[in-house]
Amino acid sequence: xxxxxxxxxxxxxxxxxxxxxxxxxxxxxxxxxxxxxxxxxxxxxxxxxxxxxxxxxxxxxxxxxxxxxxxxxxxxxxxxxxxxxxxxxxxxxxxxxxxxxxxxxxxxxxxxxxxxxxxxxxxxxxxxxxxxxxxxxxxxxxxxxxxxxxxxxxxxxxxxxxxxxxxxxxxxxxxxxxxxxxxxxxxxxxxxxxxxxxxxxxxxxxxxxxxxxxxxxxxxxxxxxxxxxxxxxxxxxxxxxxxxxxxxxxxxxxxxxxxxxxxxxxxxxxxxxxxxxxxxxxxxxxxxxxxxxxxxxxxxxxxxxxxxxxxxxxxxxxxxxxxxxxxxxxxxxxxxxxxxxxxxxxxxxxxxxxxxxxxxxxxxxxxxxxxxxxxxxxxxxxxxxxxxxxxxxxxxxxxxxxxxxxxxxxxxxxxxxxxxxxxxxxxxxxxxxxxxxxxxxxxxxxxxxxxxxxxxxxxxxxxxxxxxxxxxxxxxxxxxxxxxxxxxxxxxxxxxxxxxxxxxxxxxxxxxxxxxxxxx
Amino acid sequence: xxxxxxxxxxxxxxxxxxxxxxxxxxxxxxxxxxxxxxxxxxxxxxxxxxxxxxxxxxxxxxxxxxxxxxxxxxxxxxxxxxxxxxxxxxxxxxxxxxxxxxxxxxxxxxxxxxxxxxxxxxxxxxxxxxxxxxxxxxxxxxxxxxxxxxxxxxxxxxxxxxxxxxxxxxxxxxxxxxxxxxxxxxxxxxxxxxxxxxxxxxxxxxxxxxxxxxxxxxxxxxxxxxxxxxxxxxxxxxxxxxxxxxxxxxxxxxxxxxxxxxxxxxxxxxxxxxxxxxxxxxxxxxxxxxxxxxxxxxxxxxxxxxxxxxxxxxxxxxxxxxxxxxxxxxxxxxxxxxxxxxxxxxxxxxxxxxxxxxxxxxxxxxxxxxxxxxxxxxxxxxxxxxxxxxxxxxxxxxxxxxxxxx
Numbered sequence: 001x002x003x004x005x006x007x008x009x010x011x012x013x014x015x016x017x018x019x020x021x022x023x024x025x026x027x028x029x030x031x032x033x034x035x036x037x038x039x040x041x042x043x044x045x046x047x048x049x050x051x052x053x054x055x056x057x058x059x060x061x062x063x064x065x066x067x068x069x070x071x072x073x074x075x076x077x078x079x080x081x082x083x084x085x086x087x088x089x090x091x092x093x094x095x096x097x098x099x100x101x102x103x104x105x106x107x108x109x110x111x112x113x114x115x116x117x118x119x120x121x122x123x124x125x126x127x128x129x130x131x132x133x134x135x136x137x138x139x140x141x142x143x144x145x146x147x148x149x150x151x152x153x154x155x156x157x158x159x160x161x162x163x164x165x166x167x168x169x170x171x172x173x174x175x176x177x178x179x180x181x182x183x184x185x186x187x188x189x190x191x192x193x194x195x196x197x198x199x200x201x202x203x204x205x206x207x208x209x210x211x212x213x214x215x216x217x218x219x220x221x222x223x224x225x226x227x228x229x230x231x232x233x234x235x236x237x238x239x240x241x242x243x244x245x246x247x248x249x250x251x252x253x254x255x256x257x258x259x260x261x262x263x264x265x266x267x268x269x270x271x272x273x274x275x276x277x278x279x280x281x282x283x284x285x286x287x288x289x290x291x292x293x294x295x296x297x298x299x300x301x302x303x304x305x306x307x308x309x310x311x312x313x314x315x316x317x318x319x320x321x322x323x324x325x326x327x328x329x330x331x332x333x334x335x336x337x338x339x340x341x342x343x344x345x346x347x348x349x350x351x352x353x354x355x356x357x358x359x360x361x362x363x364x365x366x367x368x369x370x371x372x373x374x375x376x377x378x379x380x381x382x383x384x385x386x387x388x389x390x391x392x393x394x395x396x397x398x399x400x401x402x403x404x405x406x407x408x409x410x411x412x413x414x415x416x417x418x419x420x421x422x423x424x425x426x427x428x429x430x431x432x433x434x435x436x437x438x439x440x441x442x443x444x445x446x447x448x449x450x451x452x453x454x455x456x457x458x459x460x461x462x463x464x465x466x467x468x469x470x471x472x473x474x475x476x477x478x479x480x481x482x483x484x485x486x487x488x489x490x491x492x493x494x495x496x497x498x499x500x501x502x503x504x505x506x507x508x509x510x511x512x513x514x515x516x517x518x519x520x
Numbered sequence: 521x522x523x524x525x526x527x528x529x530x531x532x533x534x535x536x537x538x539x540x541x542x543x544x545x546x547x548x549x550x551x552x553x554x555x556x557x558x559x560x561x562x563x564x565x566x567x568x569x570x571x572x573x574x575x576x577x578x579x580x581x582x583x584x585x586x587x588x589x590x591x592x593x594x595x596x597x598x599x600x601x602x603x604x605x606x607x608x609x610x611x612x613x614x615x616x617x618x619x620x621x622x623x624x625x626x627x628x629x630x631x632x633x634x635x636x637x638x639x640x641x642x643x644x645x646x647x648x649x650x651x652x653x654x655x656x657x658x659x660x661x662x663x664x665x666x667x668x669x670x671x672x673x674x675x676x677x678x679x680x681x682x683x684x685x686x687x688x689x690x691x692x693x694x695x696x697x698x699x700x701x702x703x704x705x706x707x708x709x710x711x712x713x714x715x716x717x718x719x720x721x722x723x724x725x726x727x728x729x730x731x732x733x734x735x736x737x738x739x740x741x742x743x744x745x746x747x748x749x750x751x752x753x754x755x756x757x758x759x760x761x762x763x764x765x766x767x768x769x770x771x772x773x774x775x776x777x778x779x780x781x782x783x784x785x786x787x788x789x790x791x792x793x794x795x796x797x798x799x800x801x802x803x804x805x806x807x808x809x810x811x812x813x814x815x816x817x818x819x820x821x822x823x824x825x826x827x828x829x830x831x832x833x834x835x836x837x838x839x840x841x842x843x844x845x846x847x848x849x850x851x852x853x854x855x856x857x858x859x860x861x862x863x864x865x866x867x868x869x870x871x872x873x874x875x876x877x878x879x880x881x882x883x884x885x886x887x888x889x890x891x892x893x894x895x896x897x898x899x900x901x902x903x904x905x906x907x908x909x910x911x912x913x914x915x916x917x918x919x920x921x922x923x924x925x926x
Contacts, residue, residue, distance in 0.1 A: 260849035261648050398560040426536050426590025426644075427558045451651050487647070487685075489593060491561035 003151040004500050012390075012438050016511040017500055021130065021150050023168075025503075028510040031441055036366055036508070041167030043208050055184040055222060057237045062215060063096045065236040066173065069211035071097060074104045074129075075172035078205045081111035082177065082189055082196040082338065086248030089177045089215050089240075091118050098127045106150070108171060109133040110160055110201040111404050115248070123148055132169065133160065134404020135502065140394075143501050144401045146517035152401075152502030154394055154515075157201065157337070158363025158370070158410035159505050164204040166366055168509055174205035174212045176229060177243045181216035185234025186227035189339075190349035192218030194244035197318070197339025197348050199228040200358030206233035217243045228356060250341045257291030261451050265420035266292050268472055269379060269449045270299030276466045278377050278416050279303055285377040286315035286411055287322075292420050293379045297321050304330045315362070315375055315411075318344035318354070326354060335371065337362055337407060363410035365507040370410075378414030382421055384435045387477050389442030389457045391419065392435040394504060397428055399494030399518040401502060405439055409507050412444040416463070423450040429484035429491055431477060436494065438513045439504055453480050495519040525606035527672040528599040529641075530587045536644035538588040538596055542603040545581040550574055556588035569596055573614050577604050594683040595643045595676065602672035616683040618712070625745040626690045626714045628773050631655050631911070632814055633843040633859040634852045635692060639664035641673040646680050650687030652849035655856075658692040661704055662719050670696065674707040681711040690714045692750070695730075702733050709737040709747060715773070720781065721751035722758045724768035731769050746771060750816065754778035755785045759800045762807035774814035776845070777804045792828065794835065805840040817844035826854050833858035861909045869909070872902035874920060 004017035010027035018025050026034060051057065059065040071077075077097075079090040090109060097105055103126050107119065110133060117138040122128045130150025135143045143152045155163060163169040178187025179194040189196045194217060206212055206229050213236045214229070224231075257263060269292075273279050285300065287293035298321065304310060310329065314322055316336035320343035325331040327347075334354040339345050347354045362371045372378075382391040383403070393408050395401050411417070421430050431448070446463060448455045453475035456463050467474050475483075485491075496516035506512040523544060530539035538556075554566050566588060574582065586596065594616045601614050635656035638645045641664075649657050659677045661670065677693060693708050694717035695701035701718070708716070718730055727749060734747050749772045751758075751765050758765070759782070766775050779797050783790045790796070801817065808815035817836040820829045833855055836844055843859060846852055861869065871889060876899050879887045887894040909915035916922075 260652055263850065264652065398558075427562060427592055428590065451648060487592065489562060489565055491558075492564060494560045 003149075004503075007500075010511065012441060012512060014438060014513045016503060016514050017151070018511070020153065020503060020511070026510045028506050028512045031443060034508045034510050036166060040165050041170070041208060044210060055231070057185055057231075057234060058183050058219070059236045059238055062092060062213070062238045062240065065213045065238050066093065066096055068236060069173045069213060071100070071102060071173060073102055074106075076106040076108050076170060078108040078171045078174045078209065079110070080176060080199070080201040080205070081109060081113065082199055082201060083194060083244035083249045084196075085113040085115045086194075086245035087113065087115055087177070088245065089175060089243050090116060093175055094119060094122045094127055098122055098125070103127060104129040104149075107131045107133070108169060110157065111406065112136045112139050114138070134406070135401055136404055137402060140401035140403070144395075144399065144515070144518045145520075146497070146499055146501050148501065151500065152515070154405055154502060154504045156363065156405045156409035156505075156507055157359045157407040158365055158372075159405075159507050159509065160201075161204045161359040161364045162366045162507065162509055163505075164208045165364065166509060171205055171209035172211065174202065174209035176202040176206065176212065176214050176234075178214045178216045178229065179243070180218045180220055180224055181214050181237060182220055182222040182224035182231065183237055184222055185212070185214045185231030185237050186222070186224040186229065187214050187216060187231075188224060188226050188228040190226070190228075190345055192216070193246060194218070194242075194249060195246075195342075195345045196244070196249050197345050198336055198356030198358070200337055200356055200360075202229060203358040203360055206230070211235045213238060215240055215243055217241060250339075250345070257295055259291070261422060262292045262420075263295055264451050265422070265449055266295035267299055268454060269296050269418055269420045270303065271472060272418065272447060272449060272454060272467070272470075273300075273377055273416075274303055275470050275472065276416070276463055279309075281307075281309040282312045283376045284311060284313045284315070284374065285379070286375050286414065287379040288317060288381060290381050293381070294319065294321050296379055296420070297325060301325055301328070301330050315357075315371070316344065318347065320344065323347040323354070326351065335362070359407075359410075363407055363507070365410070366509075372410050373413040373415075375411070375414040376416065378411045378417045380408055380411060380417060380419050382419050382430070382440075384430055384432050385419060385421065385445070385448055385477075386432050386435045386442070387481060389445045389448070389477065390435050390438045391440045391442075391445055392437045393439045395437040395515060397432070397436060397491065397494065399436060399496055399516075401515055405504070409440055412440050416446050417444060418447040418449060419445060420449040423452050423480060423484045424488050427488045429481070429488050431481040431484060432491075433481075437504060437515055448477060448480070450480055452483050455480050523607050525603040527603040527606070528591075530589065534589050534644075536590050536592065536595065536647060537642070538586050538591040538599055540599045540603045541585040542600070542607065543583040544579065544607050545583060547581050548583075549581060550579070551583045553585045554588065555586070556590075558588070558590050565593070566596060569593055570600060573597060573600050573604070576614055577601075577608065577610060577612060579604065579608075591643065592647065592683075594679040598675040598679040599672065602675040605675075606671070616679050618682045619685055621685050621687075622682070622691070622712060624688070625712075626748070628746075628748065629814075630690065631843070632690070632774060632816060634846050634855040635690070635816070635843065636849060636852065637664065637694075637819065637845055637847050640677045640693075641665045641669045643676060643680070646684055649849070650685055650689050652852050653687065654689050654846065654849070654852045655843065656690035656692045656715065657686055658694050658717060658845075660694045662694045662696050662701075670700065674704060678707040678711055681708065681713055692717055694719060694752075702729065705730070705733045705737060709734055709743065710741045712745065713747060715748040715750055717776070718749060718751045719778070720754050720758070721765055722755055723761060724764050727751060727765060727768045727772065731771065748773040750774050750776050752776045752778045753800070753804055754781035756782070758782075759803045762803050763810055766807045766811035766813055772811075772813055774816050774842070775804050775808045775811075776816040777801060777818050779818040792832075801839050801841070809840065814842040815840060817841040819845035819847050820851065821847065823848035823850065826850070829854050830858050856912075860912045860914060861905045865905055866909045866915055869902035869905035870915075870919065872899060873906050876902070877920065
């Protein structure tokens with residue numbers, strides 16, 4: 001079987017395969033153009049007669065649970081990134097599969113982290129055929145060099161839910177790490193030594209996988225309250241000594257930036273929102289976990305405090321700064337997809353105004369609407385942006401795949417999407433003629449804020465009009481690009497072979513772009 | 521084996537810089553090795569630039585390694601030229617083009633609320649300094665550069681003066697003490713530096729010596745733009761001689777005080793309240809005012825404590841200072857906001873100035889606010905406050921048209 005076949009040019013002008021790992025795929029058709037037909041995938045029917053009446057689903061070891069779940073060659077195994085770089089579960093699964101001589105598994109993580117580097121050896125020896133999800137750091141490098149057997153597929157958090165729901169991906173075994181669980185399989189992420197906040201990324205897996213294994217290091221007597229994952233979805237429960245490294249789960253990478261340049265980006269972004277009238281009593285926003293995005297929250301707070309306004313809701317990734325806003329009454333609700341520190345975990349556990357969400361509620365594009373399009377201001381990052389406002393978050397300008405998409409694509413549907421990014425990083429200009437990889441179509445990206453000026457998407461004539469007399473340095477994206485190249489020089493493009501090593505899916509499951517093998 | 525020279529910086533945390541290792545040989549041609557984090561984008565540019573510079577200096581046999589962490593062209597050129605000149609004697613210089621944006625000169629009495637110190641051998645901090653809009657940017661060749669890096673820093677500072685956009689900030693350099701400082705001038709004066717900071721100034725002779733050199737370089741290069749001098753008083757002797765230093769040359773525009781060295785000289789410690797330096801600060805303010813120049817305060821070193829900084833600026837302003845140094849761009853806005861006339865100061869000044877104009881229109885010799893007589897110096901101070909407020913966009917130029925008399 002070829003990794004891919006039948007290349008066509010899609011609506012974004014990118015050449016993409018339409019047969020991927022033996023399955024048909026639809027090329028990207030434009031925002032909102034592709035409409036699915038038919039019915040959602042359905043999980044297998046089951047009967048309580050096959051489950052212990054006393055509710056006790058505990059199995060002595062992960063290996064036994066995997067064997068009971070029918071682990072065999074070619075299966076799809078899913079895991080979740082609630083523990084971020086402190087995950088101790090995903091690698092164990094493949095250690096066991098390797099030991100059992102199982103081959104050609106598809107790993108379906110909701111995201112990968114540097115701690116998953118050991119997976120490269122299983123990709124090399126054929127235990128794992130490919131990754132569909134995200135390929136970070138070493139895994140991205142491995143993929144970019146053309147070493148992965150199958151074709152990698154990158155999906156957003158919403159796209160991951162959509163793929164399962166639509167039947168594109170059938171999960172054979174889902175392994176859900178639950179920081180606190182009972183013997184029936186109810187579990188949550190707000191209690192226990194490995195507390196991480198919500199468990200929303202595992203929702204699709206619980207609902208649709210053939211077999212679901214909950215792994216915990218904090219088994220409590222029934223009932224485990226709250227149950228973020230219902231035990232009714234769960235086949236087996238496994239108790240391990242330790243499932244995650246707490247200090248890496250709540251990584252502390254999410255401090256407010258001290259970099260004066262990034263603070264300037266934050267200040268200008270907040271000022272832009274204010275001058276453009278995007279901040280009002282009852283507005284909503286989503287800021288990512290990066291230092292710049294966090295600092296924007298500080299500036300928002302100042303504005304809200306001064307005018308006695310409140311944000312109706314903020315979307316998390318939450319952390320102590322957002323929690324402070326909630327507790328100070330500057331934000332009425334936090335709708336949280338993941339939690340970045342212990343203050344976030346505590347708040348989610350104790351404050352009814354801090355509630356967990358899932359990719360189903362927030363991001364799934366094949367639903368009856370989702371939350372992302374209701375958010376007023378969305379602050380995001382990017383590795384590159386081009387003169388048409390298309391943006392890239394997965395590859396670097398040297399061509400290497402280094403990051404996953406996360407919820408980035410999904411949040412682009414917010415009412416005003418702002419990317420505060422430095423005009424150049426060291427000597428790497430961020431604004432290019434054409435992004436190396438398109439992850440977000442330019443029509444959804446409204447404003448680029450750099451330390452040398454702010455560019456508004458020409459499609460947003462309303463914003464351009466509002467900012468006509470702004471005190472901020474409004475420039476065109478071409479001016480910004482020229483300014484960066486005057487300082488850095490005109491960069492050469494990376495050299496790629498024709499070979500496709502991975503594809504980027506759009507939120508509707510269509511193929512947005514191809515990632516090609518890097519020539520060293 | 522030939523002689524080996526190294527310049528620049530490398531390792532964890534080093535950004536926008538490069539480390540050059542140069543070995544001159546008798547044969548073998550040029551063997552150039554470039555390791556760069558931006559190799560894909562600029563690898564060829566870096567190679568070409570290096571080869572061009574080697575060729576310019578007539579080097580035909582050498583082993584060169586450039587370990588690059590994203591240095592801009594002007595930085596690579598400075599590092600390579602410094603390495604070459606450590607090994608060969610030459611009068612030639614490889615100058616990056618002078619940015620037309622940097623071709624401005626500055627007025628004697630411009631605002632000098634903030635001046636941002638940057639280490640003279642750290643390119644990453646220089647590139648974006650101007651976007652934070654300090655009144656002045658100081659490239660520091662003195663205390664912020666390690667002794668073994670002093671030589672190479674001159675090339676970097678020179679290239680920065682030419683090729684990094686200062687975005688309108690006054691272009692300042694703090695030179696070294698003594699003869700080394702005099703030598704520094706060769707790398708600065710031809711490249712449109714606006715102001716030279718003279719460290720550890722204790723006697724007028726130091727100013728005169730610097731000026732002799734500056735005048736010489738200006739004459740040789742046909743430079744007409746002014747080069748201002750800001751002596752820094754940082755010792756007991758300097759404080760005692762402050763007035764004669766302030767009067768020693770007509771290109772002195774301000775006197776700054778450096779409190780770390782001063783308190784060390786006194787044998788005491790710097791405190792937040794600053795009682796130990798009250799005399800010295802007052803002396804510097806007094807000497808400056810007597811000489812008709814600007815008194816400038818020392819830096820506030822806790823970059824995390826913005827409220828402490830604000831209090832410090834208020835004290836400084838109350839003593840009569842016109843500005844202070846800063847060591848982090850975040851301090852700039854606090855310094856500007858606090859040195860600028862505050863809202864209640866503006867309100868008070870508006871009333872006085874309004875009454876003053878009214879008195880003039882009515883041909884009255886005495887200005888009165890209600891039943892209170894206003895003395896001429898108070899009027900003068902109010903006029904200064906209003907002018908500053910207008911200059912800093914805190915007050916509309918035509919404010920009198922909308923001012924309601926109280």
